[in-house]
Amino acid sequence: MSDLSGNALLKVLETILQELNVGILLVDRDRKVLRWNQFMAVHSGRPEAEVKGKDLFDAFPELPQAWLDKKLRSVHILKNPAFTSWQQRPYLFRFRHNRPLTSDMDHMRQDCTFIPIKDDNDEVEYVCIVVNDVTENCIFQGQLQQALKQVQAMSVTDALTGLYNRRHLETVLGQEFKRARRHKRPLSVLLFDIDFFKKVNDTYGHRAGDTVLQSVARLCQEMLREHDVCARYGGEEFCLVLPDTDLEGACVVAERLRKSVKQERIEVDGNEISVTITIGVCDYDDTMPHHEAMLDSADEALYEGKEQGRDRVIS
Numbered sequence: 001m002s003d004l005s006g007n008a009l010l011k012v013l014e015t016i017l018q019e020l021n022v023g024i025l026l027v028d029r030d031r032k033v034l035r036w037n038q039f040m041a042v043h044s045g046r047p048e049a050e051v052k053g054k055d056l057f058d059a060f061p062e063l064p065q066a067w068l069d070k071k072l073r074s075v076h077i078l079k080n081p082a083f084t085s086w087q088q089r090p091y092l093f094r095f096r097h098n099r100p101l102t103s104d105m106d107h108m109r110q111d112c113t114f115i116p117i118k119d120d121n122d123e124v125e126y127v128c129i130v131v132n133d134v135t136e137n138c139i140f141q142g143q144l145q146q147a148l149k150q151v152q153a154m155s156v157t158d159a160l161t162g163l164y165n166r167r168h169l170e171t172v173l174g175q176e177f178k179r180a181r182r183h184k185r186p187l188s189v190l191l192f193d194i195d196f197f198k199k200v201n202d203t204y205g206h207r208a209g210d211t212v213l214q215s216v217a218r219l220c221q222e223m224l225r226e227h228d229v230c231a232r233y234g235g236e237e238f239c240l241v242l243p244d245t246d247l248e249g250a251c252v253v254a255e256r257l258r259k260s261v262k263q264e265r266i267e268v269d270g271n272e273i274s275v276t277i278t279i280g281v282c283d284y285d286d287t288m289p290h291h292e293a294m295l296d297s298a299d300e301a302l303y304e305g306k307e308q309g310r311d312r313v314i315s
């Protein structure tokens with residue numbers, strides 16, 4: 001096998017330069033374009049002959065001139081390669097990408113490398129700009145972020161009612177409990193349960209029971225202030241965390257909620273269903289060791305409400 005050199009080597013390199021699926025252009029100190037490979041020609045719609053010898057900024061006035069000029073100058077001065085990622089600057093050259101169906105992205109996303117090419121005196125004579133099409137990565141990353149967002153939302157949401165789930169409620173209550181203790185702020189918890197809910201299921205069916213749960217959740221949500229948090233705590237049990245609310249205020253909210261649920265007529269398959277709820281209310285006091293103590297206390301009040309005949313608020 002013979003060594004490659006001279007014209008044979010040049011021919012190989014020229015073929016590689018042209019056929020590589022990345023953009024390659026070479027500019028001199030005055031930003032004059034000396035080489036422009038096929039990738040650049042195809043994606044810009046401008047053949048090398050049309051661009052060669054021109055000032056890069058005259059040929060492409062839409063380029064970010066101030067930024068690119070600074071970048072090129074720094075490569076000349078520092079004599080080191082530089083790199084830009086699409087995450088900092090989505091693209092250098094405004095090229096269309098060829099994945100129109102998979103994304104609403106407007107232009108090809110590009111990672112660019114600026115390679116200094118030095119002369120015999122170790123001065124940078126040319127800069128080779130390598131343009132990598134990373135649109136695919138960018139689309140995948142967008143899809144991944146979207147999926148992650150959905151998973152995160154699902155992990156804190158109850159599927160039936162759209163309220164937060166118990167796990168998230170406990171997280172929020174834990175944080176609010178610490179805040180109440182640190183800043184000596186009031187904090188209340190409402191725990192409520194639909195009365196005789198088993199009878200609703202038994203009489204109208206499980207699907208009707210689900211609709212009742214959704215209606216109660218909606219009523220509960222409509223009542224909330226911005227920082228209140230409502231969650232489905234268990235089957236037909238719900239919990240509300242009311243930051244900056246004392247026991248008296250919490251009982252007012254509870255009574256309003258009790259009345260609004262009682263007045264609601266829930267239509268399912270031609271049937272009109274009405275339910276009542278029993279609510280246990282408790283507020284923070286600084287003898288409580290942790291947030292679970294608030295839930296225990298609200299649960300005790302709820303149990304007492306059930307014992308006393310249901311459809312009531314007990315604190």
Ligand SMILES: Nc1nc2c(ncn2[C@@H]2O[C@H](COP(=O)(O)OP(=O)(O)OP(=O)(O)O)[C@@H](O)[C@H]2O)c(=O)[nH]1
Nearest residue numbers: 193194195196197198199201206207209210235236
């Ligand atoms: N439709 C429906 N029913 C549920 C769901 N989760 C729990 N339940 C039902 O809720 C009912 C709860 O019944 P119980 O714990 O006996 O309480 P209750 O009938 O509400 O009686 P009290 O709470 O004592 O007033 C059971 O029949 C459960 O099957 C759900 O997601 N959908």
